[in-house]
Amino acid sequence: MSTEERIANARLVHRISFGPKPGQFRKMMKQGFKVSAKQLLTSGQPDYGDVKTAIGIADLGREPKPNSPSLSSYAVAKRAQLRNMSLWWLDQMVDQDFPFVERMTWFWHGHWATSFAKVDEPVVMFDHIAKLRKHAIGDFSQMCEEMVMDGGLIFWLDGQLNTARSPNENLSRELLELFTLGVNQYSETDVKEAAKALAGLKVVKNSGLVSKDARRSFVGATTVLGETNYFEPVTLARYLSLKPACQSFIPARLMYRFVSAATFEGGDLMMAHGKQKLSARLVKSAFATRQILPTMKVLVMSPAFQGLANSQVKSPVEWLVAVLRALRIVPSRYWNPDYFLKLLENLGQRPYFPPSVGGWPADEAWLSVASSQTLIDAAQTLARDGDTSPIAKIAKRERPDALADWLGVAEWSKRTLIAFEDALSNPARLTALAICSPEYLVSI
Amino acid sequence: MREITRRSFIKLTGAGAVVATHSISTFDFAHAAAPRPLPAGTPILVVVTLNGGNDGLNTVVPYLDPIYKSSRPQLAYNEDQVLPIGDGLALNGSMAGFKSLWDNKQLAIVRGVGYPNPDRSHFSSMAIWQSASLTPIKTGWIGRWIETQPKNPFLAISFGTTLPALFLGNKRSGSVLPIGGLQVPKGRVANDIKRSSKMTKSDGRLSASAARSMRDLFTVADTVGPILRNPAPPAADLPTVIGGNAGGESNLSSQFEVVAKLIAANVPTRVWSVSLGGFDTHANELSAQSALLGTVSYSISKFMSQMRAIGRSKDVAVMVYSEFGRRVRANASDGTDHGTSGPVFLIGERVVGGFYGEQPPLNQLKADDLSVTTDFRSVYGSVLESVLATPVDKVISGWNDRLAIFKA
Numbered sequence: 001m002s003t004e005e006r007i008a009n010a011r012l013v014h015r016i017s018f019g020p021k022p023g024q025f026r027k028m029m030k031q032g033f034k035v036s037a038k039q040l041l042t043s044g045q046p047d048y049g050d051v052k053t054a055i056g057i058a059d060l061g062r063e064p065k066p067n068s069p070s071l072s073s074y075a076v077a078k079r080a081q082l083r084n085m086s087l088w089w090l091d092q093m094v095d096q097d098f099p100f101v102e103r104m105t106w107f108w109h110g111h112w113a114t115s116f117a118k119v120d121e122p123v124v125m126f127d128h129i130a131k132l133r134k135h136a137i138g139d140f141s142q143m144c145e146e147m148v149m150d151g152g153l154i155f156w157l158d159g160q161l162n163t164a165r166s167p168n169e170n171l172s173r174e175l176l177e178l179f180t181l182g183v184n185q186y187s188e189t190d191v192k193e194a195a196k197a198l199a200g201l202k203v204v205k206n207s208g209l210v211s212k213d214a215r216r217s218f219v220g221a222t223t224v225l226g227e228t229n230y231f232e233p234v235t236l237a238r239y240l241s242l243k244p245a246c247q248s249f250i251p252a253r254l255m256y257r258f259v260s261a262a263t264f265e266g267g268d269l270m271m272a273h274g275k276q277k278l279s280a281r282l283v284k285s286a287f288a289t290r291q292i293l294p295t296m297k298v299l300v301m302s303p304a305f306q307g308l309a310n311s312q313v314k315s316p317v318e319w320l321v322a323v324l325r326a327l328r329i330v331p332s333r334y335w336n337p338d339y340f341l342k343l344l345e346n347l348g349q350r351p352y353f354p355p356s357v358g359g360w361p362a363d364e365a366w367l368s369v370a371s372s373q374t375l376i377d378a379a380q381t382l383a384r385d386g387d388t389s390p391i392a393k394i395a396k397r398e399r400p401d402a403l404a405d406w407l408g409v410a411e412w413s414k415r416t417l418i419a420f421e422d423a424l425s426n427p428a429r430l431t432a433l434a435i436c437s438p439e440y441l442v443s444i
Numbered sequence: 445m446r447e448i449t450r451r452s453f454i455k456l457t458g459a460g461a462v463v464a465t466h467s468i469s470t471f472d473f474a475h476a477a478a479p480r481p482l483p484a485g486t487p488i489l490v491v492v493t494l495n496g497g498n499d500g501l502n503t504v505v506p507y508l509d510p511i512y513k514s515s516r517p518q519l520a521y522n523e524d525q526v527l528p529i530g531d532g533l534a535l536n537g538s539m540a541g542f543k544s545l546w547d548n549k550q551l552a553i554v555r556g557v558g559y560p561n562p563d564r565s566h567f568s569s570m571a572i573w574q575s576a577s578l579t580p581i582k583t584g585w586i587g588r589w590i591e592t593q594p595k596n597p598f599l600a601i602s603f604g605t606t607l608p609a610l611f612l613g614n615k616r617s618g619s620v621l622p623i624g625g626l627q628v629p630k631g632r633v634a635n636d637i638k639r640s641s642k643m644t645k646s647d648g649r650l651s652a653s654a655a656r657s658m659r660d661l662f663t664v665a666d667t668v669g670p671i672l673r674n675p676a677p678p679a680a681d682l683p684t685v686i687g688g689n690a691g692g693e694s695n696l697s698s699q700f701e702v703v704a705k706l707i708a709a710n711v712p713t714r715v716w717s718v719s720l721g722g723f724d725t726h727a728n729e730l731s732a733q734s735a736l737l738g739t740v741s742y743s744i745s746k747f748m749s750q751m752r753a754i755g756r757s758k759d760v761a762v763m764v765y766s767e768f769g770r771r772v773r774a775n776a777s778d779g780t781d782h783g784t785s786g787p788v789f790l791i792g793e794r795v796v797g798g799f800y801g802e803q804p805p806l807n808q809l810k811a812d813d814l815s816v817t818t819d820f821r822s823v824y825g826s827v828l829e830s831v832l833a834t835p836v837d838k839v840i841s842g843w844n845d846r847l848a849i850f851k852a
Contacts, residue, residue, distance in 0.1 A: 183567070367653050368605065413651075415640060444648070
């Protein structure tokens with residue numbers, strides 16, 4: 001089987017899914033990239049049913065006053081809800097055979113990067129992500145409409161403090177810069193005008209319920225990017241999502257996360273060259289409809305996605321989930337589920353806690369002496385506690401190849417193969433070594 | 445790469461050396477592949493990043509200017525709430541530590557610092573400050589400086605989990621230490637990882653970085669691990685403010701604590717990067733900002749006092765900046781929105797204390813915002829040449845200006 005085909009399938013399974021479950025990569029190689037891509041992209045998602053009831057996510061009511069007797073039970077309940085929703089999401093990423101929709105939800109979480117650190121209400125944060133999940137592979141304009149009225153996002157960006165009489169530009173600016181158009185695609189006047197259209201939103205902090213207070217809203221037309229209209233938050237969001245700048249910006253963000261952060265840094269599609277530029281154009285024209293699934297299909301089939309040059313460093317969540325899938329460890333059923341939350345916090349990427357509204361960094365930012373230490377430690381623990389039978393059953397000399405197929409690695413480097421030699425007789429040690437190797441830390 | 449010998453290190457940190465007085469036994473180093481210690485007298489830079497856009501007008505406060513009061517009545521400080529330092533300006537009331545550094549002529553305040561056509565985006569503006577380039581480039585200014593120096597994983601160190609853009613070079617970058625300290629993998633695991641992270645020609649850029657980050661763990665952790673378990677240097681001459689020192693324990697003070705320990709142990713680090721977030725005060729600014737500034741002021745004055753105790757105070761320079769200042773006018777939420785220029789602080793015994801640059805006049809705003817009176821690259825220019833001994837245009841191409849902030 002050609003190295004190119006192995007690289008293409010490894011990209012597909014690590015970037016568009018969350019890494020292979022045991023046996024998946026070999027099956028992908030057998031059926032070929034195209035069939036595997038179609039299978040993954042059209043897999044949909046399971047019917048989750050009423051998740052909130054199942055895992056106990058509910059409005060906690062208003063925070064009790066300091067020193068009141070109910071404060072500690074309130075805090076305990078809040079912590080439990082946050083824990084449950086964190087583990088539930090990791091479970092979905094780990095457990096589903098084809099977690100494409102969760103992969104996209106994860107992408108959008110980094111895009112609309114809203115953090116529990118400020119929102120501080122489990123139900124509001126859960127609902128925020130649930131809305132992203134609902135539109136994760138759907139219509140981007142609808143996603144924008146829903147987000148601009150989302151209690152979590154509004155509160156995160158002080159939208160409830162923005163009034164006609166005295167504007168607060170936080171939400172307006174990020175809506176233009178980070179969510180729809182990209183930097184330098186608007187003027188300072190546009191920020192001020194868009195802030196007027198967004199003025200008067202109110203959020204009930206503990207429930208996330210949003211309403212618009214007419215007395216605090218701006219009365220009259222506003223002019224945003226050349227169009228004068230009686231914009232409301234929802235019509236503004238749709239209007240922005242349909243601007244030409246958005247048609248470049250969102251594909252650039254998709255290319256940044258799924259193809260190459262190095263090439264598509266800065267959200268500019270046209271900075272790319274050759275094959276990259278051609279691919280960027282294809283993705284951009286697919287996004288003319290603002291439909292996300294067809295855009296992703298074109299991205300995955302584009303030459304840049306399979307091109308040899310586009311390596312990416314796995315982010316901590318990508319690394320951990322891939323390891324857990326391979327080792328068949330479902331987070332909530334692990335003997336110490338909190339371990340995973342602490343681990344991701346130590347690695348700097350805990351779900352529901354993006355570091356800022358710009359989302360998580362990429363590539364070299366994840367590579368440091370600090371993270372190396374944590375990764376090595378986690379690799380020992382997970383390889384010890386997980387199911388290493390996919391290599392344990394195999395003859396020693398065939399283990400390196402079996403390991404590559406099991407973990408979805410295109411090819412081991414010579415130095416890693418040499419390092420394997422001493423560890424061949426010990427499956428846990430071999431596994432720990434493999435998941436800390438440069439070939440696994442980086443999606444080649 | 446230069447082989448670092450353990451003997452040279454022990455020799456330099458032997459009897460009477462600072463390390464010994466702070467109970468780091470040479471035994472610890474004898475078991476480590478210790479690097480060459482930093483010779484006494486080598487300048488050290490500590491870069492302090494205030495994330496979120498610090499409100500300069502409530503940091504260095506034009507408390508006598510009537511326009512200041514009328515523009516932000518609910519956010520303006522009165523004379524009795526601030527620490528006057530002349531020129532109609534005063535430090536935020538929480539910055540008692542900075543005030544005494546000012547009185548000792550060890551604090552330089554560069555006013556109105558920014559760059560042409562200010563960008564109000566946190567990300568673009570921070571990228572400009574960290575890259576020292578007005579057009580997007582991937583490397584940071586310290587990252588490019590690192591590449592002018594001999595290879596040394598200790599050369600530039602920051603804290604946390606992820607590498608700051610400031611430290612990114614093309615081929616080599618700075619190191620990141622976890623605040624909690626490092627545990628070196630031992631025995632079999634260490635052997636395995638050392639072999640699987642060997643350099644190889646077939647590596648692409650990112651695989652090479654991944655391998656290096658694993659390799660560096662052993663060099664850095666072997667040295668740093670034992671040091672971090674030791675007590676911090678004393679800060680005996682730290683003036684106590686009545687009612688306690690504002691600020692106190694915080695993430696920033698823990699970062700400074702680690703820096704102090706490592707400098708005391710003569711780790712060969714020339715640049716340290718520490719940071720504090722929370723300056724994006726769109727709402728309820730007064731209490732939030734003054735708590736943060738108190739932390740900054742306290743952590744730095746305590747750190748300088750520790751440096752005096754170990755005899756490194758002449759070597760150390762601290763620079764404090766934020767990605768932008770904030771609007772002159774308050775918003776309706778008792779906060780301020782993103783603005784333009786702001787003050788940059790430089791602290792150290794080699795600093796010529798005082799004001800630099802013009803205070804942006806409040807009666808000559810540009811589109812309601814403060815003007816930029818000093819280009820940030822001129823501040824970097826003096827830091828590069830006086831602290832890092834590197835011509836500014838080697839790091840910031842096409843830039844030649846600098847301020848005379850440091851003693852010759």
